[in-house]
Amino acid sequence: MxxxxxxxxxxxxxxxxxxxxxxxxxxxxxxxxxxxxxxxxxxxxxxxxxxxxxxxxxxxxxxxxxxxxxxxxxxxxxxxxxxxxxxxxxxxxxxxxxxxxxxxxxxxxxxxxxxxxxxxxxxxxxxxxxxxxxxxxxxxxxxxxxxxxxxxxxxxxxxxxxxxxxxxxxxxxxxxAGRAIITLFSVSASAALTFRTLARARAGVRSAQALCLSDAGTAYRHRPHAHDANWVGNLLISPTTLGVKVKAGINSYDLIYFK
Missing domain, CATH: 1.20.120 (Four Helix Bundle (Hemerythrin (Met), subunit A))
Incomplete structure (x- = not known):
């Protein structure tokens, strides 16, 4: 077979x-x-x-x-x-x-x-x-x-x-429909839909980063207790921060900064 x-x-x-x-x-x-x-x-x-x-x-x-x-x-x-x-x-x-x-x-x-x-x-x-x-x-x-x-x-x-x-x-x-028309339309439409998806994803990342940066000071001052189930890690703030990971908790933010 x-x-x-x-x-x-x-x-x-x-x-x-x-x-x-x-x-x-x-x-x-x-x-x-x-x-x-x-x-x-x-x-x-x-x-x-x-x-x-x-x-x-x-x-x-x-x-x-x-x-x-x-x-x-x-x-x-x-x-x-x-x-x-x-x-x-x-x-x-x-x-x-x-x-x-x-x-x-x-x-x-x-x-x-x-x-x-x-x-x-x-x-x-x-x-x-x-x-x-x-x-x-x-x-x-x-x-x-x-x-x-x-x-x-x-x-x-x-x-x-x-x-x-x-x-x-x-x-x-x-x-x-002619094969040339089908091919041209399919490639163009696939590129347009892919570009729009990637653009929307980049906009979402920028919004999340802006949210984290604006709330970082508040989150540090009001850090949850160690027993809080929504707190996953320590908040690390550094001038050399390059990335942000955000996870929404039920009662608190989980903000982790990666150097």
Missing amino acids: PRHLADSINVITIAGLGCSTLGLYVALAGELELAVAIALWAMLAHHLDGVVACRSRNRSSEAAMIGKSLTGFANFIYGAAFPAAVLLQIGEGSLLSLFAALALLVSGAVRLSHCSNFGLFDDEHFLGGPLSYDVPLLAIAFLARPWLPDESFPTLLCCLFLGFAALHVASTRIPA
């Missing part, structure tokens, strides 16, 4: 599965924009293995059979399971997010079952919305999030994907 995975095309598919797994991990950690940025590379891996497969020569029939099934599983994970996890996370377990996630998983499974038996409509169009459009749609939604009402964004996103879940199994001709 492992020898079939040594095929170069299957290696690309497995790399896409790795990106999907990492995206799921980051999504469950709460960094949804970064998770979408990673999942875009899983979608690109899916398109790349198709390009390489069309140009490959002398590929063994066993590797091709394994690759066909492997591609279907990879497509389901990044195209249905990942968006469903994002909806559940951003909806905080609401009934609407549960229904939208269920609709995505069921419609994705039905669509892939249909495609594996009857194939695509033609080279220029899909019959129904392809699963590979789900992650780019997520990326567009998160890129537009700053201009949308924050409190209603989860509801809008769930409703959007409820409609797209219906489109997955609809008898509607959907034009296939």
Whole structure:
């Protein structure tokens, strides 16, 4: 069995599965924009293995059979399971997010079952919305999030994907996007979402450092007793301080300065 995975095309598919797994991990950690940025590379891996497969020569029939099934599983994970996890996370377990996630998983499974038996409509169009459009749609939604009402964004996103879940199994001709357009959009959107996540993280660190520096004198003067369970270490104040670690306690600050 492992020898079939040594095929170069299957290696690309497995790399896409790795990106999907990492995206799921980051999504469950709460960094949804970064998770979408990673999942875009899983979608690109899916398109790349198709390009390489069309140009490959002398590929063994066993590797091709394994690759066909492997591609279907990879497509389901990044195209249905990942968006469903994002909806559940951003909806905080609401009934609407549960229904939208269920609709995505069921419609994705039905669509892939249909495609594996009857194939695509033609080279220029899909019959129904392809699963590979789900992650780019997520990326567009998160890129537009700053201009949308924050409190209603989860509801809008769930409703959007409820409609797209219906489109997955609809008898509607959907034009296939060019590979160059998909690649350009995915790389650009992934970079934009990653940059925004890192910028937000840097702003959070600066705010935490400012809070620690402003409260350092007060924390030193009102140092908790040794038996206080929230006090983790001694407060060390030095002119050569380079970093700050902050941990919020229930009744006191835990401020530790590293030289």
